[in-house]
Amino acid sequence: MVAAVGSGLVKRTLIIGAAGMIGRKLTERLARDGGWGELILNDVVPPTAPPGAKAVVSDISGIGEAEKLLENRPDVIFHLAAIVSGEAEANFEKGYRINMAGTWQLFEAIRRIGDGYRPRLVFTSSIAVFGAPFPDAIADEFLSAPLTSYGTQKAVGELLLSDYSRRGFFDGVGIRLPTICVRPGKPNLAASGFFSGIIREPLAGQEARLPVPKSVRHWHASPRAAIGFLLHAATLDTAKLGTRRNLSMPGVSVTVGEQIEALRRIAGEGAVKRIREEPDATVQKIVEGWPRNFDPQRALQLGFKADSSFDEIIRIHIEDELGGRYSG
């Protein structure tokens, strides 16, 4: 257990993938809370560093790069870096090089330090490690049979994390994040983008496209909940985890129709009217292969906390991203 957080015993915390959306929010939170020692922020593009933090621009899949990040032996390591799903599918070699080989190289660099060095390592995995056909709710003993290269690479990372932890090279926790909703920022090209878009754009007074039927069910967590998962994974007593160190995080399972009803309750009919149904067979086919619901008993027992409802997920977006203001 990293009970040392807040006690001054954590001298250094490393975030790999610090320039991404989750990385930025995690950095802000650790800097605000304090107790995490010096923050070392790594990414392939310059991350925003709060005062006192150190930014390092490098690619951990490069030879010797992981070693440099570990020079001062961070006590806690958040490994969030990854080529995203769509890019890993489009660029097979790059996905394997960064997501799989890069993760292995990082784990190897930690192992080779030896000398009793055994940091807490939090790895963001994904529900993409699961592939259809699914049961109605995916329980903790369901197999990883990914249907994408990204999911495969994350599943390999999970296996390595368990074995390297079992061997005592680090103290790892892998967390499978639900789809993050509402993702702040501009619409992106991810197939899952519409889950956030149909909330974010109407609240900003913009039109949003809905490419799938309202009956589509999916698994969500707010950015705030995701940061909560990361902090809990970094501080929980891993003796309670046993040898199975990868956990499906709790979330909110809703249909697109239920998402829209929540938007109507919070922002009214005007917001809902900005959603334009534009069926897209390609997106529908991709989404059919995605998990709809989970039964994440272990994570709940270990104290990971989901958002209470999709209404809360929308309110968190309004509070954290919009300063309380939105277009009704």
Add this chain to the structure above:
Amino acid sequence: MVAAVGSGLVKRTLIIGAAGMIGRKLTERLARDGGWGELILNDVVPPTAPPGAKAVVSDISGIGEAEKLLENRPDVIFHLAAIVSGEAEANFEKGYRINMAGTWQLFEAIRRIGDGYRPRLVFTSSIAVFGAPFPDAIADEFLSAPLTSYGTQKAVGELLLSDYSRRGFFDGVGIRLPTICVRPGKPNLAASGFFSGIIREPLAGQEARLPVPKSVRHWHASPRAAIGFLLHAATLDTAKLGTRRNLSMPGVSVTVGEQIEALRRIAGEGAVKRIREEPDATVQKIVEGWPRNFDPQRALQLGFKADSSFDEIIRIHIEDELGGRYSG
């Protein structure tokens, strides 16, 4: 489907790991059956090559070695090569280099040929991809949570095999072999060695040590059944597999006590009296973490055939290894 076997359309078959016990038996069988084209036999030690076969001594984890084996584009590849469980646990780096990186390098070498090359690839995985706690019988959707580095490396191989097959780089089938019993040859240092030893040694008039209680249950297949699995995996219609290309093979689940009763039925009391109970806490602890029984519905539906009983497993040993002669 490699329906081409026997039709003259298979020009070349490559066996990687041909000098091992399974590799030798597979080589003999393919040479005897015919229809597999030129046999290319690879191992780190010289494999025994029947007339017309080509032996290549090399380590596939070496740079460029996998490429050399693929020069003449074998239509069927059996990838049996691995550092065994005990050695992979004792020598962490070697296990990962050969079992994980070596397998990935082989898969990459196949992918990089491109040009429509898409061989059938049969990969021997292991029930070591599963780790306790288990249900009474492990079904096809149970998670891979290995408790050894060997099991981890095999589980990674399975994930890669599925993804590379999905992407069309080869047509892969991964088969999780039960513990092979009765293993011919001298006793070895594997923790599982006694499962074979308590049958093999008494039949040869030798004493055998039993380090675990008779209540220990385990999952077995004869060498003859294992060769049957490999041939079936090489020729089945993979369209029936869908995207989940790794299968737990059928087997025989018996307790050590039931093994001994089968020995008594076949070879009599004299053979049984050569088994000496010598409890070994270390072996007992290792064996506790092993699967006891499976419910391999998919493999059975796809036509993989197990031995009918442990009695049959003993009779196969007497027929195939002892020329019908044994000490009663």
